[in-house]
Amino acid sequence: MNERKRLSNTFSFSFLLLLSVVFLFPLYLVVINSFKSKFNIISEPFDFPNENTFVGLENYINGINSSGIVGAFIRTAIITIGSVLAIVVFTSMTAWYITRVKSKVNKIIYYLFLFSMIVPFQMVMFTMTDVCYRLGLNSVLGIIPVYLGFGSGLSVFMFSGFVKSLPREIEEAAMIDGCSPIKTFFYVVFPILKPTAITVAILNAMWIWNDFLLPYLLLGSADKTLSVAIQLTMQGAYGAIDWGGFMSMLVLAIIPIVIFYLLCQKYIIKGVIDGAVKG
């Protein structure tokens, strides 16, 4: 039995190791190539930088000096932070309400949220872009409600699942302790939802930070976000691409979201409601 368990563990470990290599290898290529000259990137893409190919931070300096990267960084941060905050606050409240208040309308709303998850973006992008232009949502702040709309399906689904597992008595105890529904939500329910809120925040932050198509359609080249800026500014005349600058900017674009993930993941505590109710 122990032998079988050991074999199974070894197999799992090997499989996960292989999977990690597959996932991390492109990232490794981006990082090593960001320190090589643009000609060497094309000729020896898989080689580690050596004394001939290593260019130090030159690619990074060139990239940052290229027009608009810093501005794009700030815009992307505003859009990501704003959208993630809006998604977390509004969808958690929505999920709490439609889970706790049983009615046919709420059931329909819940299924509409689920339905929105399975509609591909490409199917609605032209009509939606047109509507957004008409409503004046083609700006850095205007895109936030659009992201709220796109992000709410999965987020409501995730929050609803967690709210369903919450004992109602905790909220009733808060009501008796003198809380209004709003106060009950912010002082009692939301703190308990924290692990789900962080998961929702991580998922949405990664998607919004890295999104290309929506900001490209709505903001275009006027208010470039990071992914749009990297794509557009690193592309020189006649299709020539500054691969060094491109790689270095990719590294810079990845760093904030990786830091965000590492900071948040420690708050995803399993069993946060342990002890609230009978054990």
Next chain:
Amino acid sequence: MASITLNNIKKTYEDGVTVIENLNLEIKDKEFIILVGPSGCGKSTTLRMIAGLEEISDGELKIGDKIVNNVSPKDRDIAMVFQSYALYPHMSVYKNMAFGLKNRKVPKEEIDKKVMAAAKMLDIESYLNRKPRALSGGQRQRVALGRAMVREPSVFLLDEPLSNLDAKLRTEMRSRISMLHKQLGTTFVYVTHDQTEAMTMGDRIVVMKDGVVQQFDTPQMLYNHPKNMFVAGFIGSPQMNFIDCMVKRKGENYFLSFGNYEIVLPNRMNDYLVMYDNKEVVFGVRPEDLSIVKGKDEVNSFDLYVDIAEMTGADYYLYGTFNDKKIIANVPSNNNIKSDKKYKFKIDIDRIHIFDKINERLICD
């Protein structure tokens, strides 16, 4: 003044199911009232209606002199202890207890004083900085009690607060809650399905079945003078024995005839049994009102084959079958009793209860 009055209270859910029908209760100020009954009898719903967590479909609910049907839970001056404790998991014990006071804008020093006093009373002073998940079941239960206490409410509502504790802790907490009631001098309404808890703690007990109050009386009255077969069977452990029998009259005396046996009834019952002459009734006798006798010609006795004899320490529980009905007798353990043996049992006729077989109501006892 925190009396509670329930006038013709009715609870019907949206799907049309009525769980409480015409409930009338008068709970006096500072009384310890127990709502007891089997699962689904409406006891928790009644408590939740008093708390304001459940809407009242019809009728009038008063706390003190004020009608509170449409008053929100926070304005009813009540505190509730839930079966599942319902502590706030993200707050420390101190914050759990202080939360209600903070919401009511009580000054910080006063909150501190009240929390510390309650913690001392409940012996949880050393856990004030811990989160609920770091506490045992009994400690969590005490925190839940403390959270209710610090508010100094007019009415304490407790919904099966001991049902998740082990037997030893339950006994300990039972006396602690009774003590608390004495110290606080507040009205307590306590829901349980455990009749031992009900009998040991309550000033008066409401026995409920299918949303209807069966009897509302003191523990002694419920035990000695149950109004119907449900109350007689529900209150008391082991439960009362019920034997089908026929009322017969010989001259001035009434008898109960069952199988080959007859028992002579006391004359005080005569007036009640006039209408039941030659009719079937049920008589009930508590296990402790049966005693083993040796003599062959003992009156008011019957033979019972004891299938199982359980020694509980001071007593024996003897299980047998008479006319297809299970019979339990509770006799002192100084009797030398063996199972799979026939014994003669004498019935204490001063302690028997006679019920109508059709409506199951008490005829006389």
